[in-house]
Amino acid sequence: MNQRLPIDVLRALQTVIETGSVTRAAERLHLSQSAVSWKIKRLEKQLDRPLIQRDGQRLVASEDGVQLLIHARRILEAHDAALAHFNPVQLQGCVRLGATEQVPMAELSSLLAQFSRQHRQLDVRIVIEQSHVLRQALMDGELDLALHQDFTHRIEARDQLLWTEHVHWCARPGWQPEADAGVRLITFGPGCFYRQLAQERLSALGIRWQVAVECGSVEGVVSAMAAGLGIGLLSSAHLDKLIEVYRPFEQRLPLPEVANVLRFGSENPEPRLQVLHDLLVQALRRG
CATH class of the missing domain: 3.40.190.10 (Periplasmic binding protein-like II)
Known part of the structure; x- marks a missing residue:
């Protein structure tokens, strides 16, 4: 058996399980669906056991997949921390992020954990609230960035559209x-x-x-x-x-229809906010 567990393959497995979809994982990783599927199949063949299975509309980890994911997260955390250590651009300060329950929390938590590992001098704080509360907090300067929801005909030019739903x-x-x-x-x-x-x-x-x-x-x-x-x-x-x-x-x-959107609290966001904003858009935007 090949004794190597490539970083990109472990990240593909983690992302598929977190998003519950090869399609969503491919969007986040900026790969084709076929490339993600091939990575998972290659890993399953290497270990000679299934790692994911279908549960209704979602893909979930098999029993062996759960065990591998425990190790994969440790490996990826150490990998990302090593890259962050040698990253010449060190973002500092605090980011206050708001979100609603409409955002898939497992996926958001994973993204923020990865972001924190890569930018260890940044303090990321998250508040889960209803959309009208988040919008008011942005206006009051209590939040820097918010993932909120509103009807499609009411979203503003400053809102970055992520996805719509019925x-x-x-x-x-x-x-x-x-x-x-x-x-x-x-x-x-x-x-x-x-x-x-x-x-x-x-x-x-x-x-x-x-x-x-x-x-x-x-x-x-x-x-x-x-x-x-x-x-x-x-x-x-x-x-x-x-x-x-x-x-x-x-x-x-x-x-x-309602739209799930991302909004800055300021018209001139600082670099640390822009970096997190771009990560969220790339990972959560659908279609």
Whole structure:
């Protein structure tokens, strides 16, 4: 057996597992899909065992893949640290980054870990909040950079578009509104633009509604829907077997697409912010 584990092949494996997709991994690594697939197959042949498997729509690590990934992360961390040590450009200071739960957190965490290893004199701090909170924090100077979400027709020229997705009326399978009580809404809170849209759409058709649940997390909102406490809006990425699209409202109350975008807090960002911005755009932009 070949005793070498090439850095580029280990990074390909790590990226496929983190993104759950050969396509997304290829975009982040700036390679073709066939090149990424070939690296994984070559590694599997070298070790004579499967390293990834399919779980629904995602690619995940096999049992052997999980074990190899533990070693791969240590190897890649040491490799990146060595490069950073001899990097003549040393970025310093603090970067305050905001993000929503719409961003794949496993992928974002991996990117920030890699960025921190390569720029050890930079302190990267991250805040997870709703989009309207992040936008206000940018205006108040509390954040330097934010990954936020808004309707496609409302994004601004300063926003870097990463990807768009559909928003749906969602509830547990078999859910129906109560004829006497009107529609019970599950929302992310008073300032959430999903809630405002739902209320506008229902009111426009004269459908009575009341807020039944307010929860700032996606997990909490999905749990409330799955328990049958009401209906609410979710983006495509958060649909699962516990909830489904409520077709009658989808047809009667159509919803716009939302855009996931990256925005600076300043019109003249410093080099350390630009470097992180470019990394996030290259890694997270789809299409």
